[in-house]
Amino acid sequence: MGILNKLLGIPPVGSEHGHLLDHMLEIVHWFMLFLGLGWGIFIAYALFRFRRKNHPKASYSGVTGNASSHIEIGVIVTEVILLLGFAFPLWATRVDEFPDPDVRVNAFAEQFKWSFQYPGADEKFGMTNRFLMSSANPIGIDPEDPNGLDDIVVPELFLPKGKKVEIAVTAKDVIHNLALVRMRIAQDADPGKVSRMWFVPSAIGDSEIICGQLCGAAHGNMKSLLHVVDQKSFEGWAKDAPKFKDSPFGAEAAKKLGLAPAAATLPVAPAPAETPAPAGAPAATPAPAEAEVK
Ligand SMILES: [Cu+2]
Incomplete structure (x- = not known):
């Protein structure tokens, strides 16, 4: 099991396809950690870099340059890979074909x-x-x-x-x-x-x-x-x-x-109450209802 899955307390796998799901979970969590850390560092940097003391007047032109667009495209590409490369194929193995069950x-x-x-x-x-x-x-x-x-x-x-x-x-x-x-x-x-x-x-x-x-x-x-x-x-x-x-x-x-x-194998139960049920009503149930099957 991956480090992050272990850290998050994911219980051990008990099915044949389970490790595929855990693998995807591990990748998604690494990606989320990377994104969370990245955004956290960026916010801390922006708070310091553009603090009021040094910038008493807001800049109305904002950020220039393509760095943010490149990062956004990178995130989209990663998400598409996760979805098309991992999630869809894994989902397909569960729902496309049902084998003859044992x-x-x-x-x-x-x-x-x-x-x-x-x-x-x-x-x-x-x-x-x-x-x-x-x-x-x-x-x-x-x-x-x-x-x-x-x-x-x-x-x-x-x-x-x-x-x-x-x-x-x-x-x-x-x-x-x-x-x-x-x-x-x-x-x-x-x-x-x-x-x-x-x-x-x-x-x-x-x-x-x-x-x-x-x-x-x-x-x-x-x-x-x-x-x-x-x-x-x-x-x-x-x-x-x-x-x-x-x-x-x-x-x-x-x-x-x-x-x-044979009567001997029957569980001891009182005879069902003989109450005539109106036509179309559900079948009468034995009373008291001390069913073995709960
Ligand atoms: Cu429920």
């Missing part, structure tokens, strides 16, 4: 937490519907879609090292931003819109997930954890993680679809 995750943002949906062993996401969202079914998995029964919904992100990861990001309420600082990538989470991002985690370890858009009073607490593990641990985690059908809400759905797991 791992797909859907991320749902809400005030003030994250939910991550994995497709489970069938590698198919269950359909989600915002009218089905509740505390027992936080991302609104459609209980009539059998693809959703083995889906995993968790508040923290688990990813395998060295695999192509694609995350589809959306929001339930206001605009958020899934910021994976150590992965050197972030994507806006907009309500009613799905935005994708892809990267390859390159270092095993835990790092913070933060919300990168000021989204309300507890925005600063909208944190979670990203766990990058080896492929074997990832598979083990996916096998053991609670599935949608293991949650009280999902178990009801599985029963209706005739796919109920």
Whole structure:
């Protein structure tokens, strides 16, 4: 890592493309330091050189000569090189082509937490519907879609090292931003819109997930954890993680679809209240809502 990045406390890189971004960050910071120092020295010089004692009367003709134009052209050329030579190509590697991912995750943002949906062993996401969202079914998995029964919904992100990861990001309420600082990538989470991002985690370890858009009073607490593990641990985690059908809400759905797991594997939960819902209303949720999936 460059000297300036280290000095500024940039956390270590954890993704394959991350060093390219750090490289650009280092160059931009050197350029900013050079500009800041240059302007600072110039202002100090001007304050002294044109002090009132020696120049009681202002000069209305001002500076003559081309030095300032040359400096300005130099700054513009440097900025164009930064933009066209570094920023655009780097951006293109993230957004031009999305490779076939090894791992797909859907991320749902809400005030003030994250939910991550994995497709489970069938590698198919269950359909989600915002009218089905509740505390027992936080991302609104459609209980009539059998693809959703083995889906995993968790508040923290688990990813395998060295695999192509694609995350589809959306929001339930206001605009958020899934910021994976150590992965050197972030994507806006907009309500009613799905935005994708892809990267390859390159270092095993835990790092913070933060919300990168000021989204309300507890925005600063909208944190979670990203766990990058080896492929074997990832598979083990996916096998053991609670599935949608293991949650009280999902178990009801599985029963209706005739796919109920053995009673012994079901978590002990009180029977859902049998309140007749008006036609077109969201599906009734079990009460009390003691969902395993939060
Ligand atoms: Cu947020």
